[in-house]
Structure formats: C-alpha cells, structure tokens
Amino acid sequence: xxxxxxxxxxxxxxxxxxxxxxxxxxxxxxxxxxxxxxxxxxxxxxxxxxxxxxxxxxxxxxxxxxxxxxxxxxxxxxxxxxxxxxxxxxxxxxxxxxxxxxxxxxxxxxxxxxxxxxxxxxxxxxxxxxxxxxxxxxxxxxxxxxxxxxxxxxxxxxxxxxxxxxxxxxxxxxxxxxxxxxxxxxxxxxxxxxxxxxxxxxxxxxxxxxxxxxxxxxxxxxxxxxxxxxxxxxxxxxxxxxxxxxxxxxxxxxxxxxxxxxxxxxxxxxxxxxxxxxxxxxxxxxxxxxxxxxxxxx
Amino acid sequence: xxxxxxxxxxxxxxxxxxxxxxxxxxxxxxxxxxxxxxxxxxxxxxxxxxxxxxxxxxxxxxxxxxxxxxxxxxxxxxxxxxxxxxxxxxxxxxxxxxxxxxxxxxxxxxxxxxxxxxxxxxxxxxxxxxxxxxxxxxxxxxxxxxxxxxxxxxxxxxxxxxxxxxxxxxxxxxxxxxxxxxxxxxxxxxxxxxxxxxxxxxxxxxxxxxxxxxxxxxxxxxxxxxxxxxxxxxxxxxxxxxxxxxxxxxxxxxxxxxxxxxxxxxxxxxxxxxxxxxxxxxxxxxxxxxxxxxxxxxxxxxxxx
Numbered sequence: 001x002x003x004x005x006x007x008x009x010x011x012x013x014x015x016x017x018x019x020x021x022x023x024x025x026x027x028x029x030x031x032x033x034x035x036x037x038x039x040x041x042x043x044x045x046x047x048x049x050x051x052x053x054x055x056x057x058x059x060x061x062x063x064x065x066x067x068x069x070x071x072x073x074x075x076x077x078x079x080x081x082x083x084x085x086x087x088x089x090x091x092x093x094x095x096x097x098x099x100x101x102x103x104x105x106x107x108x109x110x111x112x113x114x115x116x117x118x119x120x121x122x123x124x125x126x127x128x129x130x131x132x133x134x135x136x137x138x139x140x141x142x143x144x145x146x147x148x149x150x151x152x153x154x155x156x157x158x159x160x161x162x163x164x165x166x167x168x169x170x171x172x173x174x175x176x177x178x179x180x181x182x183x184x185x186x187x188x189x190x191x192x193x194x195x196x197x198x199x200x201x202x203x204x205x206x207x208x209x210x211x212x213x214x215x216x217x218x219x220x221x222x223x224x225x226x227x228x229x230x231x232x233x234x235x236x237x238x239x240x241x242x243x244x245x246x247x248x249x250x251x252x253x254x255x256x257x258x259x260x261x262x263x264x265x266x267x268x269x270x271x272x273x274x275x276x277x278x279x280x281x282x283x284x285x286x287x288x289x290x291x292x293x294x295x296x297x298x
Numbered sequence: 299x300x301x302x303x304x305x306x307x308x309x310x311x312x313x314x315x316x317x318x319x320x321x322x323x324x325x326x327x328x329x330x331x332x333x334x335x336x337x338x339x340x341x342x343x344x345x346x347x348x349x350x351x352x353x354x355x356x357x358x359x360x361x362x363x364x365x366x367x368x369x370x371x372x373x374x375x376x377x378x379x380x381x382x383x384x385x386x387x388x389x390x391x392x393x394x395x396x397x398x399x400x401x402x403x404x405x406x407x408x409x410x411x412x413x414x415x416x417x418x419x420x421x422x423x424x425x426x427x428x429x430x431x432x433x434x435x436x437x438x439x440x441x442x443x444x445x446x447x448x449x450x451x452x453x454x455x456x457x458x459x460x461x462x463x464x465x466x467x468x469x470x471x472x473x474x475x476x477x478x479x480x481x482x483x484x485x486x487x488x489x490x491x492x493x494x495x496x497x498x499x500x501x502x503x504x505x506x507x508x509x510x511x512x513x514x515x516x517x518x519x520x521x522x523x524x525x526x527x528x529x530x531x532x533x534x535x536x537x538x539x540x541x542x543x544x545x546x547x548x549x550x551x552x553x554x555x556x557x558x559x560x561x562x563x564x565x566x567x568x569x570x571x572x573x574x575x576x577x578x579x580x581x582x583x584x585x586x587x588x589x590x591x592x593x594x595x596x597x598x599x600x601x602x603x
Binding site: 135136138139141142143144145146147148150151152154155227231234235238239241251254257258261262265268269272275276279280283284 | 309312313314316317320321324325434435437438439440441442443446447449450454534537538540541542544545548549556559560563564566571574575578579582583
C-alpha cells in the first residue's frame with residue numbers, strides 16, 4: 001500500500017493513469033479479442049429469438065445428422081448441421097448462450113455477494129468471526145466443487161434454479177480470501193479510521209468506505225467467476241445433472257453428441273467450441289481488466 | 299516449526315470433520331432418505347419399516363453421532379445398491395483413481411515447470427508466447443470437451459489409443475492427458491509468474507552484479523525461491539484434479555472412485571457417497587500436510603517462525 005502514497009513517478013505510470021479507463025482497458029489486443037468474444041455470446045443471449053433461424057427444440061427425424069452447410073450433404077438452412085433428432089445445431093448454440101449467460105451471471109451474483117459479505121466481515125472484525133469463516137472456507141476448499149454440486153443437484157433434483165444456487169454456494173470461497181485480506185488492511189487506513197471517528201455507523205463504514213475500495217478486486221474475481229460458472233454448468237449438464245432437457249444447454253448438447261462421435265463429429269465439436277470461445281473471451285477480458293484496474297500487477 | 303506443524307495438523311482434523319458434517323447434512327437434510335431409496339410403489343408401511351430399520355426416524359444429531367462413531371471405526375455401512383461394505387467398495391476403486399491422478403499430476407509438472415521457467419527466463423520470446431497461449435487455452439477449454447476431442451482425433455480418427463476402460467499403459471494415455479491439461483496450464487502460468495517475480499528481486503540483481511555465473515543464479519538463487527508458491531499450489535490443485543477426474547473417469551469409463559461417487563449419487567447410495575467424499579478429504583489433507591512439511595524444509599522463514 002506504500003506505492004499509492006508515493007508521488008507518481010514520471011513517465012509511463014503517470015501517462016497510463018491519466019488516460020481514460022476504457023482507453024487503458026482496450027489498449028491490449030488480447031483484451032479486444034476477449035471483449036469481442038464475450039460480446040458475441042452476449043448478443044446471442046439477448047437476441048436469441050431473433051437470431052436463431054429455427055426453434056431449438058424442433059425435431060425433424062427425416063433431417064437428422066445433416067452435416068454443416070459447407071460439407072457435402074449439408075444445406076444452407078442448417079448452418080452447423082443437425083443433431084440426432086434433426087434439431088438445428090446453430091439455433092441450439094444461440095439459445096444455449098442464453099442459459100450460459102443466466103447461469104454465469106446469477107451464479108456469480110449469489111457466490112459473489114455471499115463471499116464478499118463474509119470476506120468483509122471476516123477481515124474487518126477479525127477474531128473469532130474471522131476464525132470461524134476461515135475454517136468453513138478451509139472445508140469448502142477440501143470439498144471438490146463438482147462432487148458437491150453433483151451431490152446437491154442429485155439430491156434436490158435438477159432444475160435451472162438448483163444449478164444456479166449450487167454454482168453460487170460452491171463459488172463463494174473464491175472471493176473470501178481476497179476480500180478478507182483487503183478488508184483487513186483497509187481497517188487500518190486513515191479514511192476508514194476517520195469515518196469511524198466521525199461517528200459513522202458500522203453499516204455506513206462497511207458499505208460506503210470499505211466496499212467501494214475493494215470494488216476493483218471484486219470485479220476481476222467476478223469476471224473469472226463467470227467463466228467458472230459456465231464451465232461448471234456445462235459439466236453438470238454433461239453429466240445429465242444440469243438444467244432440464246427442454247432447456248438448451250451447451251453441456252447437454254455435448255453429452256448428446258458424445259455417442260455419435262465416429263459418425264457425426266459436428267455434434268460434439270460445435271457446442272464445445274461455443275463453451276471454449278466464451279470462456280476464453282471471459283478469461284482474456286478478465287486479464288485485461290485486472291491489468292487496467294491495477295497498473296502494478298504487470 | 300513444531301507450532302506451525304501442530305497448527306496445520308489441527309486444521310487438517312477440522313477439515314475432515316467439517317467435510318464429514320457437510321456431506322452428512324447435504325444427504326440427510328434435503329429430504330427423507332427412506333422416501334428416495336425405496337421403490338416408488340412401496341407402501342407407506344414398507345417405507346416406515348425401512349426408515350425405522352435404517353434409523354432414519356431418530357433425531358438428526360443421534361444419527362450423526364452413530365454415523366461418526368461407526369465411521370471412526372471404519373464402518374460406513376453397507377452400500378444400498380451392492381449390499382457390501384461401502385468402505386471396501388471405495389477402497390477397491392482407489393488404486394485406479396490414484397494411478398490416473400498421479401500420472402496426470404506428474405505429466406503436468408514435468409511439462410509445465412520447465413516450460414514455465416524457460417518462458418520467464420526468455421520473456422517475450424516465441425517460447426514465452428507459446429507457453430502463454432497454451433496456458434490460456436488449457437484454462438479455458440472444458441475438460442470434457444478436451445476429452446471428447448482427444449477421443450475423436452486419437453481414438454476414432456487415428457486409432458492410436460483405446461478410448462475406454464483400464465488396461466496397459468496405452469489405456470492410460472488419453473485419460474492422463476485429458477486430466478493433466480488444466481493443471482498443466484495453471485502450473486505453467488504460475489511457474490512463469492513466480493519466476494518473473496523472483497528475477498526482478500533485489501537479491502537476484504545483487505547476485506548478478508557480483509558476477510555469479512548465470513546458471514548458478516538461475517539454479518541456486520531464482521529456482522529455490524520460485525518453487526515455493528508452485529509447491530503450495532500443487533497441494534491445492536489436487537482438489538481441482540479430483541473434480542476434473544469425476545468427468546474424465548466418466549468419459550473414459552475409467553473404473554475409479556470418482557465415477558463410483560457419481561453413480562452412487564444418481565442411485566442415492568448414501569453410504570458410498572459419504573465414504574468417497576470423506577476419503578477424498580483425507581487424501582487432500584494428508585497431501586497438504588506433506589506439502590507443508592516440504593514447504594517448511596524448503597523455506598527457513600517458516601522453520602524459525
């Protein structure tokens with residue numbers, strides 16, 4: 001924390017700091033690629049009914065296993081081909097983006113708020129509260145999250161809500177350690193002490209002074225959390241413990257396609273590619289965000 | 299040093315207890331076990347008899363007490379599906395999982411650490427760029443998709459390796475590579491970052507300025523310090539590895555303990571789920587204690603704490 005108090009050295013650091021935030025964020029090529037990939041997925045998710053040429057669940061057994069449009073036997077009506085039930089793969093991928101977005105964002109919202117709240121409490125109050133939260137976090141760390149998620153989903157039964165809540169409660173521990181450490185050091189900082197001295201209520205100190213100061217760390221963690229949530233959701237759907245059949249999920253598409261690998265490889269390739277590119281985009285964007293928010297991390 | 303290890307040992311016991319409580323609560327609080335275990339056409343009397351028989355009608359803390367007492371003596375009850383002791387069933391499957399996990403971890407370390415070091419030493423070179431791209435892809439590609447693509451290319455198209463079951467070394471290749479990729483990417487990234495950190499440190503600059511030979515600087519000054527975070531992460535990486543193994547074992551029909559757990563969850567075979575999760579937690583804390591020991595012997599600062 002000493003670096004913040006030092007006068008900014010002349011040269012690069014000062015210039016970087018004076019540039020508008022977005023200009024710094026998008027100064028790197030990887031970040032632009034990341035933002036573009038996330039943008040495409042978001043576009044699919046928001047405008048799915050307008051983009052998808054077909055109903056994602058419309059079966060057409062006569063037109064099953066059609067290869068992608070550019071291969072012999074493919075047709076322009078089914079850009080990425082059709083699956084074993086004749087459903088249009090491109091339309092299913094577009095709709096799958098919506099599930100990925102819903103699960104990614106809500107999973108992070110639940111896990112993030114839980115983790116940030118517990119982290120602030122642990123770091124700010126210290127003592128027994130801190131110990132208890134740290135011990136719970138240790139247990140969560142030792143519990144393989146996929147197994148925990150499978151156990152919860154397996155017992156409660158698969159539904160979109162179960163999957164989201166499960167991803168949330170397995171994700172909180174990622175936030176606790178970072179937030180706790182920052183809250184711990186913030187507690188001693190002058191502006192927090194000053195707020196306490198002027199009689200600000202505890203809620204006010206935590207919400208107005210501590211929380212905003214760790215905003216950038218939370219943003220970065222949340223970005224990577226979205227990637228984690230998307231992977232976990234598709235893993236659960238892949239094991240048939242994710243969202244129900246009638247909701248189109250990339251993981252479930254992949255699981256369906258697995259049995260037809262030797263005859264219809266496109267069933268397995270495209271949904272996986274969709275997950276991979278989205279997660280890659282989120283990770284690239286997260287790296288850029290971290291570097292832009294914290295110039296010293298480089 | 300003794301305090302440090304003692305504290306870690308107490309923490310380890312707590313983790314195992316915490317995991318046991320968690321898995322017990324998840325399985326017993328989320329509904330009546332008797333209702334889900336009995337066939338749907340069972341009469342109310344049959345369900346009640348079964349519930350009484352299994353002790354599910356006792357208060358939860360009594361149930362947990364007897365569960366914990368029996369578990370301490372190695373008795374986790376009989377598998378509801380197989381009728382044999384759950385512990386035995388899980389232990390039977392352990393060697394296969396162990397074989398896969400260890401070969402994946404070794405593969406990850408053997409590839410990631412040298413390349414991570416090289417990438418840091420030759421920063422911004424083609425090796426560095428390739429390592430960073432690989433790390434990014436490895437961290438973004440879901441393990442089940444990598445598995446499917448490896449099966450498609452090396453199993454189906456080229457026919458080089460068998461794609462399911464356990465057997466000789468050829469059966470081990472694809473599952474190992476699949477399981478290793480994510481950890482490999484993590485370790486490569488971390489080794490590189492850790493080396494870069496150390497290489498910018500004052501003591502390294504001093505060593506270079508004194509005229510110490512570059513290889514000695516790298517080996518004795520840089521590596522010894524860069525190792526520490528890498529070793530710590532290898533310990534925690536094992537949980538990730540277990541999570542990934544759940545999927546890898548499913549894809550390759552590998553007869554390991556993770557696949558047994560997935561099947562048991564689907565079958566509502568509670569004793570098996572409990573024993574697998576607790577064994578996994580035991581393995582995790584044991585390995586992390588070993589990592590702590592290793593850490594303490596490598597880093598004098600901890601010994602004198």
